[in-house]
Amino acid sequence: MTDHNNSTVIGAAPKGAGDRASAARAVQEMFSAIAPRYDLLNHVLSFNIDRVWWRRAARTFAGILARRDARALDLCCGTGDMAFALRRLAGESGAAIVGADFAHPMLVRAVRKSNGSSLRWVEADALNLPFPDESFDLVTSAFGFRNLADYDGGLHEIVRVLRPGGELGILECSEPGGLIGKFYGVYFRRVLPAVGTAISGVKGPYEYLPASVGRFPAPTDMIARMRNAGFREATWTPYTFGTAGLYRGKK
Numbered sequence: 001m002t003d004h005n006n007s008t009v010i011g012a013a014p015k016g017a018g019d020r021a022s023a024a025r026a027v028q029e030m031f032s033a034i035a036p037r038y039d040l041l042n043h044v045l046s047f048n049i050d051r052v053w054w055r056r057a058a059r060t061f062a063g064i065l066a067r068r069d070a071r072a073l074d075l076c077c078g079t080g081d082m083a084f085a086l087r088r089l090a091g092e093s094g095a096a097i098v099g100a101d102f103a104h105p106m107l108v109r110a111v112r113k114s115n116g117s118s119l120r121w122v123e124a125d126a127l128n129l130p131f132p133d134e135s136f137d138l139v140t141s142a143f144g145f146r147n148l149a150d151y152d153g154g155l156h157e158i159v160r161v162l163r164p165g166g167e168l169g170i171l172e173c174s175e176p177g178g179l180i181g182k183f184y185g186v187y188f189r190r191v192l193p194a195v196g197t198a199i200s201g202v203k204g205p206y207e208y209l210p211a212s213v214g215r216f217p218a219p220t221d222m223i224a225r226m227r228n229a230g231f232r233e234a235t236w237t238p239y240t241f242g243t244a245g246l247y248r249g250k251k
């Protein structure tokens, strides 16, 4: 479904959700339910490549993160791993880093994992952020943006809180094409949901994962949406044979 004129809202649509509000509620409940096993499942199901992806995405923004006067926001931070990767790169003397998420149990785990490092955690909806206009130099989101009930709404909210010249990095799952895509498809659509459901003990979220990646705009469409929202130099860099990738743009 492609809509560059924003006449149709497109976003995450978990099973049974009929509108934007019920989709957001279902996503919030889903992540709250799997929070206790989220980290374990992330590492198992990605064969630990998730750590490489967070670090690689963070390195992309090393210049901004090194600046003492800079502020970075990690949206949909979950249990905090992308924010921790940003913190490690920034060092304690670099940018101030804020993590935001709307699932309370995920944030509780982020706080527990913080271990004295100087991060700020905020319980907030990415579609209605409690920050003034132009308050960040960098916004990142790892595997979270795909879950928003309104992708264009999410991009506009990010543009609002970014300072002019500020940068965006969205790390997302994707599905590769060709022969690799065929093998990956079997893993992603059959093995992953079965293992995820067994370990989490919760039916639904790990079936939603491949469905939500399938619904997410293809890179060319997503880049067009980023441009429409006001980003220039919008690009997508595939990671690990295109099983994930980083969208970048500048306000």
Ligand SMILES: C[S@@+](CC[C@H](N)C(=O)[O-])C[C@H]1O[C@@H](n2cnc3c(N)ncnc32)[C@H](O)[C@@H]1O
Pocket: 024, 027, 028, 031, 032, 042, 075, 076, 077, 078, 079, 080, 081, 082, 100, 101, 102, 103, 106, 124, 125, 126, 127, 141, 142, 143, 144, 145, 147, 148, 149
């Ligand atoms: C797949 S997890 C990713 C967590 C973390 N960024 C990571 O890389 O592991 C997606 C997260 O997005 C959050 N999320 C989804 N929609 C959101 C929204 N509208 N506002 C804030 N957080 C949201 C969920 O609560 C969940 O914690």
